[in-house]
Amino acid sequence: MNLSALQSLIQTHPLIDNHAHNILTRDAACKYSKYPFEQIISEAQGPALHNAPSSLPLYRAAEQLAALYHCSSDWDHVKAARDEWVQRDYDGLIRRCLQGTHTLLLDDLLTDQDIESYDWHDRFTASSTKRIVRIEVLAAQTIAAVMRDDTRAEGDRAVVRDRWDSFCQGFERRVSEAITDPAVVGFKSVICYRTGLNVQPTEDDDDTPLLESFARTVNQGQGSAYRVEDKRLNDWVVRQTLNLLQSAKAANASAPNKPLQLHTGLGDNDIDLVLANPAHLQSLIAQFPGVDFVLLHSSYPYTREAGYLACVYPNVYLDLGEVFPMVSRDAQESILRESLEIVPTTRLLWSTDGHFFPETFYLANKQFRDVMETVFVDYVHKGDFTVDRAKQAAADILFHNSNRAYSLNERLTFEVSTFAVSTQPSTATLDAFMRGNPDVKYIWMQFIDYTNTTRVRMFPVAEFAKIVQKQRRIGICSCLQLMLQDDSITPEGSVTGQFYMEPDLATLRRNVGFDTKSATVMTYWKTEEGEPLDGCPRTALQRVTKQLREHDIEVTCGFEIEVMFLKPITNAEGETDYVPAVKNHSWSQMTSDTRKMVPLLEEIVDTLTSIGIPPEQFHSESAAGQFEFVLPPGSPIAAVDTLLKARQVVTCIAEQHGLRATLHPRPFTHAAGSASHAHVSISPPTKEDPFLAGVMRHYPSLIAFTLAQDTSYDRVQSGLWAGSEWVAWGTQNRETPIRKISPGHWELKTLDGLANMYLAMAAFLSAGYMGVQDNLPLTVKDCTHDPAKLSPQDRQSLGITTQLPKSVSQSLDALESDTALHSVIGETIVQNYISVKRMESKRLHDMDAEVRRKWLIERY
The missing domain is CATH 3.10.20.70 (Glutamine synthetase, N-terminal domain)
Known part of the structure; x- marks a missing residue:
């Protein structure tokens, strides 16, 4: 019983959201006086909404939103964190909230104020957004058009009849145009709100009551927007839409199916709760067998009645939306179980009823997936579902049923295995990622x-x-x-x-x-x-990690990104130059200039966290515009992969703010430079002495990989906390190239962003591996001072006898002669690397110093 495959599918399968509404513009997203944020979990309005913060749905939502925003679950803190994210990266928030959504079907006529257009939402989904047309709005627009063209004063029955005929023609034209519009995939009625679901299924022989209803609607709307809320007219609008849909389908059986959605059950205080029962629709459903009906919002609290209709009529679907996140967890489970009592799983659709706030989509999708997992796993345990049947049912509800019901013809972006456990681990990984x-x-x-x-x-x-x-x-x-x-x-x-x-x-x-x-x-x-x-850098690092494992040594690495944010300017010669983004700045301080950078820094951290790279800390560094991000640790290859991805994110976000994020080791000679310090731990630490002895022995050679260009050596000088100038190590000593932090845990300081980090770490670990393999004694002793400031005699007593290379040429010479290191890193890599670096060094030396500085800033 592979429940993990079922759980993974439920949590990751792409979904079609078959009923939602437009998201607010960024300018309106935090206008809580007009759009109370509490409405994400409640249909209450006005004074009744003031009670929402003491409801179980809000408590649950607050915890889930706190996890999304990385803040406390206090409701005021949640809203404050939301406000900050909206201002910083509204698109990023929406993208996070719509993650996993393949297609949106939007009723985009809920309002015409403060919202983005339906096609604007395309940027956040795998497929283009489709429209659901609200028929009461079409009717109101048609009346407005008729009255604009008819300037007669209020008159007798003949005038009403003329206007009615014009209205009928106009409404039929609008609905027919929508039926043939490929962007429209369905229709929606809110008659439940207006006059109730007890819709008269057939026309009266006498149309006098209908004309009177139309006349009342026109008269009530004069001088203001028209609102269709008179029963006879409302019933007619629904029937006429159904007639047109059924006729269109009869005329062309191969035409796309376009269901009629009806709001049922749960709603605000405009609804007559008794008339919100979908059982009132039974006669209408039977009257129009050629049209599919979608009963929205689980019809709560009439879920069983809706389920009965979806069971006995082939043209009825039950939508499971809106109750997520409007009711408690137990209620949600009960609703899903009631829906499954008699409804075929091929007749259940999913929607969020997401509207205005992107978080409504996030909470609905998250809570529905969680509840579906609970219920489906329970049914598997009880033997009602097999795992495969549960998986198929989940995929149908999330995607396939809506795809079929609305004739969307959508294909999953990626589908290697048909929801089965793949025999290829890599294929399964890609499958899960794409879901x-x-x-x-x-x-x-x-x-x-x-x-x-x-x-x-x-x-x-x-x-x-x-x-x-x-x-x-x-x-x-x-x-x-x-x-x-x-x-x-x-x-x-x-x-x-x-x-x-x-x-x-x-x-x-x-x-x-x-x-x-x-x-x-x-x-x-x-x-x-x-x-x-043989020449693959990642393979070299993988190989030496494995060799250390054969000596029962596990290695963990973690990196710090030091980066300078520079502002491009045009100098007097009309050329682009770079200056620090801020000036009033120093190490671990929060100056007035530094505070201006906080939104950028937090955007970087939040964005990294969103892709599974949560920085452990971040702070200002010494040079103007210089900051550090401490990344989470991992295995050597995983840590380097994380570093490279994180650098990409930092660079891209800085570009969005008009800045250049550079790893140049020392772009300004008057300021401290940028490193890319690595933390390396071996477990168990019992072999730390021979490991460190190997590093000390081969340090001049491995520096060819860690300090990869001549400008790297400008940073490594005494007094700059950059490792000083001698091969040495010291406990918590930042003026040695190796700072010991704890047993088996070191910081490598002579390392910067110009290095191929796979090769740099492969060289470092190779040196340590050789020390372990040969059980080398550690002859270099713990140094507690800057070695460059010690006397020759003091250095000699500590076993500090070798200076660090002063240039890439010197370190390449050391590497070239260190054949023992070649044998572990790989002869092909070493020879190719030396060849590339010598030619690169010559090219850079031939450049003017200022040209070279800009060239490196623009590339690293």
Whole structure:
């Protein structure tokens, strides 16, 4: 009994929201005096709404929204956190709230004020938004058009008859146009609110009462908006719509099906609760067998009555929306169970009735998925459902039933296995990702070359699925291993041969921080035969991690992003230059300038958290415009993957604010530089001495990978808390290249954002591995001072005898002669890397210093 597969499907399957309304514009999103936020969980209005904060649905919503906003569940704190997110990134909030929504069917005639257009919502869903046309509004618009054209004073029956005939023609034209409009997939009546569901199913022989009803509606609306709320006229509007729908279907059986939705049950105090019972519709449903009826909102509290109709009439569907999140958890479970008592699972539809606030969509979808999981798992345990039948029922309710009922012809963005457990773990991973992110249309396959340049190939999801299923391969010219940032190739390079990218789906994350429906995935490099390529940086890190594991050592890594936010300006020569985004700034202080950056910093943190990278802390650093984000730890490869994704997010969000986020190690000589410190822990720590001894022995060589360009060495100087100038380590000493924090836990300080971090960490771990393998004694002792400021005799007594290289040339020389390190990292990687770095260094040296500075800022 694989319940996890059922639970995963319920929580991640894309959904079609078959009834919702438009979202408020950003300007109106926090106008709580006009749109009380408490209405997300209550149909109450006015004074009655004041009681909502003491209701169980609101308590539950507050907890769930607090988790969404990362704040306390106090209602005032929830609203304050919401206000901040709306102002900072309204689109991001909406995208989060609509996650998993494939298609929206919007009744966009609820209001014409303060809302976004129906097609504006397309940016947040996998498929284009469709319209549900509210027929009472069409009728009111038709009356308004008739009265604009008829300037006669109020008159006799003949005048009323003329106006009625014009109204009938106009209404028929509007409905018929909507029937043929491909953007319209259904109709909606709110007659439940206006005059009740006891709709007269047939016409009277005498139309006098109908004409009188029409005349009253016209007279009541003179000088103001017309509102159709007189029973005879309201009944006629519903019947006439049904007549037109049934006739259109009879004339063309292959035409798209366009159901009529009816509000039933739960509503505000405009509703006559007795007349909100869908049982009143039975005669009407029988009268129009050619039209599908959708009974909205679970018909609560008349769910069983609606279920009976959906069971005995083939043209009735029961919608399960609105009660989520309007009623308590127990009530929601009861409603779903009552719906399943006799209703076929192929006749149940899902909707949020989301409106105005994006959170109404979020809460409805979350609570429905949770309740469905509880109920369906219970039925499986009791033997009423098999797992496979439960999965199919869940998929039908969430997606397929609405797809069929409204003739949407939607295809799931990605469907490898038909809701079965995949035999291919990678396929299952992609399947789950796409269910949770159905709006993602493109996948970026990324790979990092030896210059730490991110290279990208982009694929539609369907093509990427073929790569995952090994139906096609993506070849990259082998010369990439000897390529510079400008695509030039070292003399050793050749355009002959290629390797192949294999996606690592564990790294699949959506792209955020800019307007895109894409996701990124990191890759391994494979040979023609599918074996690991010797030159692959990720493979090198994977291999040495495995070798340490064979010595019963587990490694955990975590990174700090130090970044400077720069503002592009035009200098006197008309060229672009960069200056710090703020000036009044210092380490871990909150100055007036720093406070201006807080919205940007919080946007970055919130965005990272939304994709599963919650920073552990963030603060200002020493240089003007410089900040640090501390990322969560993980295995070596996972930690590097996280670092690269986080940098992408920081860069993209900064761009949205007109800033450049640079990793340049020292863009301004008068200020401290930026590192990318790594924390490395080994477990158990009992082998920390030989591990650290290996690092000390090979440090001048591994620095070729951690300080990858000459400008990197400008930062590593005595007195800058950057590791100073000697191969040494010290407990909590920031003037040694290795700061010991606790047993088996070190911070690597001579490391910055220009390094290919896979190679840098592979080199560091390789050195430690050799120390463990050879059981090296630790001859360099704990240093508690800046080694550069010690006397030669004091350094000698601590075993500090080797200076750090002063340039990339010196570190490459050390690497070239360190054949022992080659054997662990990989000979191919070392030789290719040295070749690339020597040519890169020459290119950069040939540049003017200022040109070189800007060139690096623009690339890193």
